[in-house]
Amino acid sequence: METTISKTTAERPTLAWLRQNRGTLAVLVVLLLLPFIIAIIDGQSISSVLANESGNSKFFQGLLIEIFILGLFALSYDLLLGITGLLSLGHAMFFAVGGYLTGILIKSFGWGLVPTIAAVTVAAIVQALLFAVVLPRVKGLTFALVTLGFASVFHIVVQSREAAPFTGADVGLQGVVIPAFLDPVDQRLRVYFIALLITMVVYFLYQRFVDSPTGRVCIAIRENEDRALMLGYNTFQYKVIVLLISSLTAAFAGMLHTIHQPIVSPNIAGLGYMVIALLIILIGGVGTLSGALIGAAVFRLLDFFIDRWFGEAATFLLGVIYVLLVLFVPFGIVGTWRQHSSQFTHQIEAIIERLRPKKENPE
Amino acid sequence: MEWLLENRTRLLTLGILIVLFLLAISGMPAEEWVITALRGLALGALTFLVAAGLSIIFGLMDVLNLAHGELFMLGAYMGWTIYVRPDTVIDGATPFLLIASLLVLVPLLTRWVRSLTLPDLVDKIWPWVGLAAGIGLLVFALFQYPLSTWDLENYAQSPISNAIAFETGTFQSPPPAEFEASPVLVIGGVIVGSGLLALAAAGFSARQTTLRQPSPTQMRNIAIVSGGLFALAFVVLAINNPLTEFMLGLGSTPRFFIAMALASVTGALLGWTIEVTMIRPLYDRPIYQIMLTLGLGFIILELVRAVWGRPEFQMPRPAVFAGTGEGCPATSIGDLVQYQCATIEVLGGRVRMYNEVFIIIVGLLVLGAVALLLQRTRLGMIIRAGVQDSEMVEALGINVRQVFSQVFALGVGLAALGGVLAGPSLGLSNGMGARVLLLALIALAVGGLTSFSGAAAGAVLIGLLQQFIIKYGQIGINVPFMAEPFKPSPPLVPASSVLLMVVILLILPQGLFGRKE
Numbered sequence: 089m090e091t092t093i094s095k096t097t098a099e100r101p102t103l104a105w106l107r108q109n110r111g112t113l114a115v116l117v118v119l120l121l122l123p124f125i126i127a128i129i130d131g132q133s134i135s136s137v138l139a140n141e142s143g144n145s146k147f148f149q150g151l152l153i154e155i156f157i158l159g160l161f162a163l164s165y166d167l168l169l170g171i172t173g174l175l176s177l178g179h180a181m182f183f184a185v186g187g188y189l190t191g192i193l194i195k196s197f198g199w200g201l202v203p204t205i206a207a208v209t210v211a212a213i214v215q216a217l218l219f220a221v222v223l224p225r226v227k228g229l230t231f232a233l234v235t236l237g238f239a240s241v242f243h244i245v246v247q248s249r250e251a252a253p254f255t256g257a258d259v260g261l262q263g264v265v266i267p268a269f270l271d272p273v274d275q276r277l278r279v280y281f282i283a284l285l286i287t288m289v290v291y292f293l294y295q296r297f298v299d300s301p302t303g304r305v306c307i308a309i310r311e312n313e314d315r316a317l318m319l320g321y322n323t324f325q326y327k328v329i330v331l332l333i334s335s336l337t338a339a340f341a342g343m344l345h346t347i348h349q350p351i352v353s354p355n356i357a358g359l360g361y362m363v364i365a366l367l368i369i370l371i372g373g374v375g376t377l378s379g380a381l382i383g384a385a386v387f388r389l390l391d392f393f394i395d396r397w398f399g400e401a402a403t404f405l406l407g408v409i410y411v412l413l414v415l416f417v418p419f420g421i422v423g424t425w426r427q428h429s430s431q432f433t434h435q436i437e438a439i440i441e442r443l444r445p446k447k448e449n450p451e
Numbered sequence: 452m453e454w455l456l457e458n459r460t461r462l463l464t465l466g467i468l469i470v471l472f473l474l475a476i477s478g479m480p481a482e483e484w485v486i487t488a489l490r491g492l493a494l495g496a497l498t499f500l501v502a503a504g505l506s507i508i509f510g511l512m513d514v515l516n517l518a519h520g521e522l523f524m525l526g527a528y529m530g531w532t533i534y535v536r537p538d539t540v541i542d543g544a545t546p547f548l549l550i551a552s553l554l555v556l557v558p559l560l561t562r563w564v565r566s567l568t569l570p571d572l573v574d575k576i577w578p579w580v581g582l583a584a585g586i587g588l589l590v591f592a593l594f595q596y597p598l599s600t601w602d603l604e605n606y607a608q609s610p611i612s613n614a615i616a617f618e619t620g621t622f623q624s625p626p627p628a629e630f631e632a633s634p635v636l637v638i639g640g641v642i643v644g645s646g647l648l649a650l651a652a653a654g655f656s657a658r659q660t661t662l663r664q665p666s667p668t669q670m671r672n673i674a675i676v677s678g679g680l681f682a683l684a685f686v687v688l689a690i691n692n693p694l695t696e697f698m699l700g701l702g703s704t705p706r707f708f709i710a711m712a713l714a715s716v717t718g719a720l721l722g723w724t725i726e727v728t729m730i731r732p733l734y735d736r737p738i739y740q741i742m743l744t745l746g747l748g749f750i751i752l753e754l755v756r757a758v759w760g761r762p763e764f765q766m767p768r769p770a771v772f773a774g775t776g777e778g779c780p781a782t783s784i785g786d787l788v789q790y791q792c793a794t795i796e797v798l799g800g801r802v803r804m805y806n807e808v809f810i811i812i813v814g815l816l817v818l819g820a821v822a823l824l825l826q827r828t829r830l831g832m833i834i835r836a837g838v839q840d841s842e843m844v845e846a847l848g849i850n851v852r853q854v855f856s857q858v859f860a861l862g863v864g865l866a867a868l869g870g871v872l873a874g875p876s877l878g879l880s881n882g883m884g885a886r887v888l889l890l891a892l893i894a895l896a897v898g899g900l901t902s903f904s905g906a907a908a909g910a911v912l913i914g915l916l917q918q919f920i921i922k923y924g925q926i927g928i929n930v931p932f933m934a935e936p937f938k939p940s941p942p943l944v945p946a947s948s949v950l951l952m953v954v955i956l957l958i959l960p961q962g963l964f965g966r967k968e
Contacts, residue, residue, distance in 0.1 A: 175738065226960045229515060233896045237953040240889065244946040359885075363745055370742060404753035410746035414739050415732065 109292075112378070116288055123149055123277060140276050149280040150272075151392065153348050156283040159384035160341035162368040163294055163377065164334040169366075170375030171298055172330045173310030175228070176219070178235030179365055181242045182335045184357035185211050186342025188246065191261040191352045192254050201267055208339050216335035220328045236359070243357040260353035264346060272348050283344055287381070290337060294377055297333065306330055310375075367410055373420025382421055464958055468912070475919045479926065482800030487922045488915065489807040493876070494890075495914025496814025500869030502891040502898075502906040503821055504862025510838035510901030512855050514730060514740045518748040519866055520888025525751050526718045526867025527874045527883065528759050531610075531766050533710040534874075535617050537698035538624050540713075542598045545688045549638070550589070550645040552680035558665050559673055560653035578654030585647030592640030597628035603760045611764040617703075618767040624699055627692055638688075707769035711871045718867025719860040726859035731852075752881065761881055766874030768793070772805035806876040813872055817865065818907055825903060834858060838901055889945065890917075893952040899965020908964060913948050920947050 106113065127137045127145040137145050161183050168174045186208050193199040193207055222234050245251055247258045255261055266272060272279055297303045305326050308316040316323050346352055355361060364387070372383025394405050417424060455462070476484045505519050533540050569577070602608040608625075616622035630637060665673065687694070698706065725747070733740045767773075774791035781787040781795045787804070794801045795808075802808065825831035836844045837851050844851050869887075877883060894913045898905025920943075927938045955963065 169738075175741075222957065226956055229900065230896065230956060230960055232515075233892060234953055234956050236892070237896075237949045237956075240949045241946050241953075244943065244949070248943055248946075250943070363749075366742060366745070404750060404757065407746050407749035407753060411729070411743060411750065414743045414746060415729065418736060418739055 112288075112291070116284075119152070119284055120281075122152070123280065138277065140274055146276055149276050150348075151388065153272075153276075153280055153283045153344075155385050155388045156287040157341050157344050157348065158364070158368060158388055159287055159381040160290060160344070161338055162365045162372070162380035162384050163290065164337035164341065165362075165365040166369045166375065166377060166380045167294060167297075167330055167337075168334050170369060170377075171303070171310060172306040172327060173313075174327060174330070175232045176235040177232045177359065177362060178219070178237075178239030178242075179334075179338065180357055180359065180362040181239040182212070182215065182338035183342040183345070183361065184242065184246070184352075185215055186339030187346045187352045187356055188255060188261065188342075189339075190343045190346040191264045194266070194346075195261065195264045196254055201270070205343070208343050209336065212335045212339035213332060215339075216328070216331040219331050219335075223327055223331075224324055239357070239359070239362070243354065243359075246357050247354045255352075255354070258354055260351055260355075261346075262351050264350045264352070266347055266350060270347055272350060279348060283348070286340070286344070291377065291381060298377065302326060302329065367406075369420070370410070370413055371420055373423030373426075376420065376422040376426070379420050379422035386421070460959060461963065464955065464963065472915070475923075479922070482798040483922070485798055486800050486802060486807070487918050489802060489811070491915035491918035492911060493807050493810040493814075493914070494917060495894075495911035496810050497869050497873050497877070498887065498890045498894050498914055499814055499907050499910035500817060500872070501866050501887050502894040502910045503817070503903065504865045505891055506895055506898075506901060506903055506906035507834065507838075507858055508862045509895070510903075511834055511841065511851075511858050512730075512734070513737060514744070516744045516859075516862070517741060517888070518725075518744040518751060519862070519891065520884035520886070521748040521751040521755075522718065522722070522863050522884075523866040523870040523873075523887050524755060524879075524881075524884030525721075526714050526870030527766070527879050528755055528870075529717055529867065530710045530714040530871030531614075531759075531874055531879055533713050534703075534706055534766065534871075535610075535613055535622070536601065536624070537706070538627065538695045539598065539600045541687065541691055541695050541698065542600075542628060545638075545684045545691075546593060546596055546641050548680050548684035548687065549641050550648075552677045552684065553642070553645040553649045554652070555673060555677045555680065557649050557652050557656065559670060560649055561657050562664065562670075564650075564653045564657040578651045581647045581651035581654060585644050585649075585651055587644075588640055589644035589648065592637055592644055595632045595637045596641070597630050599625050599628040609762075610759055611762055614764045614767060618765075624695070627695065702770055703767070703773075704769040704771045711868060714871045715864045715868040718870075719864030721867075722863025723856050723860040725863070726856045730859070731855075734852075748884070752884065756881055759879070763878055763880040765878045768805050768875045772803075772809060772875075810872055810876060813868075817868070821865075821903070830854065830857065886945070890914075890948065893948050895962075896952050897955050897963055899962030902962070902964045905962055905964030909962070913951075916948050916951060917944055920944050 123137055123145045124134055126148050127134060127143065130144045132141075132143050132145060136143070140146065164182065165179050168176055168179065189208050189211050190204055193204045194201075199207070218238070219235060222231065226234050246255045249257060251257065269275060270279060270282075298307070305316060305321050305323075308319075308321070309323050309326060313323055342356070345356065368383040368387045369380050370383070371386050372379025372381070390409070391406065398405060413420075419427060476488075479487075501519055501523050505516060508514055508516050508519075601610050601613055603610075606612060613622065698709075701709075729743060729747070730740060733743060771791050773793050775793055779786075779790055779792035779794060780801050781790060781792040786792065787795055792804065794803050796802075823831075825835055833844065833849055833851070833854050837854065841851050870883075873883065873887070890913055891910070894909035895906055896909070897912060898907070898909030921941070924938050924941065924944070959965075
């Protein structure tokens with residue numbers, strides 16, 4: 089105990105934090121520079137990148153923005169499923185509400201960006217509370233079915249003829265005019281940096297949350313809810329908190345999606361889109377947080393290249409990859425890596441322990 | 452009295468549902484509500500065929516099989532192929548049986564592989580080499596194999612025009628396909644390729660540390676099955692042309708029943724294979740089973756899209772239920788038998804024999820058969836006990852896991868049967884699986900997740916609700932304070948049943964007929 093305290097006081101907290109997250113920070117720096125690096129490799133000048141001229145750099149910025157959005161969406165799902173152990177099949181609704189609301193408010197009502205953000209926040213809180221109302225009554229698979237029910241109703245309503253003037257029915261919401269300073273075509277570099285920033289901030293906040301006492305209780309709920317209850321934790325309260333955080337993140341991911349795409353298709357409200365989130369955290373590793381971001385990158389790039397190389401058969405191959413992952417790599421990239429690295433460090437520690445001369449106990 | 456108090460919420464909910472049903476009936480003339488109710492029951496019967504399997508599988512092994520809808524769809528497409536293009540099925544049977552006969556041998560080969568002592572490096576690499584070589588050879592040989600089939604690129608030979616030609620009676624099967632390469636080489640390629648595949652699979656499974664050794668009787672049975680399949684493959688090859696002619700010469704009615712039987716059996720075999728190879732390793736990780744079945748659903752969907760194409764088409768109705776013209780619509784049973792009418796007259800309205808009578812009869816038969824199986828046989832007793840408490844059953848010395856494969860096969864077989872039944876009434880489309888899965892899940896949730904009778908009741912409830920809402924979408928509901936009657940648009944129909952599920956689950960989390968935990 090003594091030693092750990094002296095260690096933390098010897099080093100300033102900021103420094104310690106920087107040291108702990110040096111890997112992530114390095115990735116952040118690389119991502120900040122990536123548009124320029126691609127431009128240099130491609131023989132484009134830096135000024136043309138800053139002026140958002142078309143080229144490989146701009147194309148990859150678009151791809152990366154999509155990865156960030158998917159990553160945020162998967163992160164929010166990982167918090168529900170991987171950390172708290174709540175199986176919700178209605179997660180696409182969390183995302184689609186943000187996406188549709190942004191599109192409708194900007195297009196049909198001509199709202200500015202700030203009131204839209206406020207409205208999306210309110211909507212996210214409301215839908216999280218809607219899910220929370222159900223929570224104490226239904227557990228486990230019944231909860232999954234009820235959430236699936238909510239999401240299907242939303243999906244059906246969005247696609248219905250009655251809602252066509254606002255949502256564009258099954259064609260989707262088109263022609264959303266994004267404010268000029270966030271225009272996804274003319275100001276892509278700015279959108280790229282904003283999306284990167286949001287993703288990184290959310291990721292660090294999530295990590296902080298999981299390490300906090302509240303987050304620890306959430307993990308306890310995943311492991312054994314009855315036991316957490318018996319220890320005196322009001323598990324319902326913690327689940328509501330998690331639902332709120334998850335819903336807010338997903339809704340803002342949906343908002344970013346609308347800003348980046350200017351088109352909202354009803355597909356994002358369907359079960360298929362939730363499966364994408366599931367696939368991503370499965371690729372990255374369930375309950376690892378960083379796995380959600382890595383999984384999003386792997387998924388999007390895989391999707392992109394498989395689509396380019398195999399065309400029609402792409403979905404089939406993705407399905408096969410998915411099943412193989414479930415059967416043979418259940419811990420995902422990050423999970424498997426952690427397992428092996430911990431084995432590795434254990435071995436090294438054991439060797440060091442053996443080499444160290446035996447000392448008398450100070451007590 | 453106590454029972455009444457205990458179940459007051461349940462009774463109240465049922466009462467409200469009955470009142471709503473009576474209200475819905477009172478809004479339209481008698482012949483209309485009879486037809487609507489029959490349609491609802493038919494849709495309920497189809498939903499029940501899917502929900503029954505889902506409910507037993509979920510109750511017994513806690514696996515929510517999200518691929519069940521796509522398996523229903525696969526059953527429909529398989530049924531269509533057997534019904535309209537038996538020549539393709541007979542052509543494809545030989546290589547399929549050959550591959551199956553060799554893959555069945557995997558447990559025997561595993562035993563043999565384990566007794567080998569190989570150098571370390573060879574031991575590590577050879578299954579991968581065998582896998583690659585086997586797949587390569589198999590793909591190569593199968594592309595050479597003659598198969599008279601449809602052509603997705605060419606409209607005149609696509610499944611749609613096949614179906615239309617069959618319905619109008621102008622369908623002519625293409626000339627039987629001939630071997631272009633030497634038959635010995637192609638068939639030898641299939642045998643050697645699948646043999647390599649089986650060896651590789653044995654190599655992989657031999658690495659598992661916990662492996663159950665098959666008993667001598669099991670080994671003998673495996674050898675007999677394999678030999679039988681192998682011989683059957685060559686029998687089918689030898690009588691290929693006469694068999695094809697016989698099948699094409701049969702009337703459409705016997706062929707439809709053959710399609711129903713064959714598709715259910717194939718579905719059951721497929722279900723058995725899925726359980727043994729994919730679900731069995733995952734019993735310790737429940738959430739991954741849901742994910743696996745989701746992925747499986749996508750694979751099946753893409754397979755169907757690749758083989759049968761994306762456009763929707765209809766399965767032609769068998770001749771018994773397709774008669775029109777003289778004496779139709781039938782007014783008596785005698786007329787019905789004599790003229791084989793497509794429709795009969797009930798209370799002045801026309802009821803379609805296939806869509807609204809035959810499907811309900813099959814649904815009732817299956818309901819009775821499965822109920823008998825559950826109540827009167829030893830297997831049924833084990834299943835019922837396993838649903839209640841599988842640990843206790845295992846403690847009594849019964850191997851529950853062995854029952855799992857049989858139950859999974861039964862469930863998928865029923866779904867495939869439902870698919871074939873749905874072909875002539877709902878049509879074949881890529882979306883039918885997802886639609887019926889949603890309905891079946893709702894039926895399951897409404898009726899109580901693990902209760903078989905609940906699944907049946909839920910399916911009927913959902914079917915009736917959907918059809919009545921569709922009907923009211925045509926005639927409109929008179930809502931107070933609105934000048935024009937409100938007409939729910941077709942996409943809102945599924946939404947209504949989803950809402951019903953949500954409401955019922957909120958009032959009764961264990962469903963209408965489920966037991967309290």
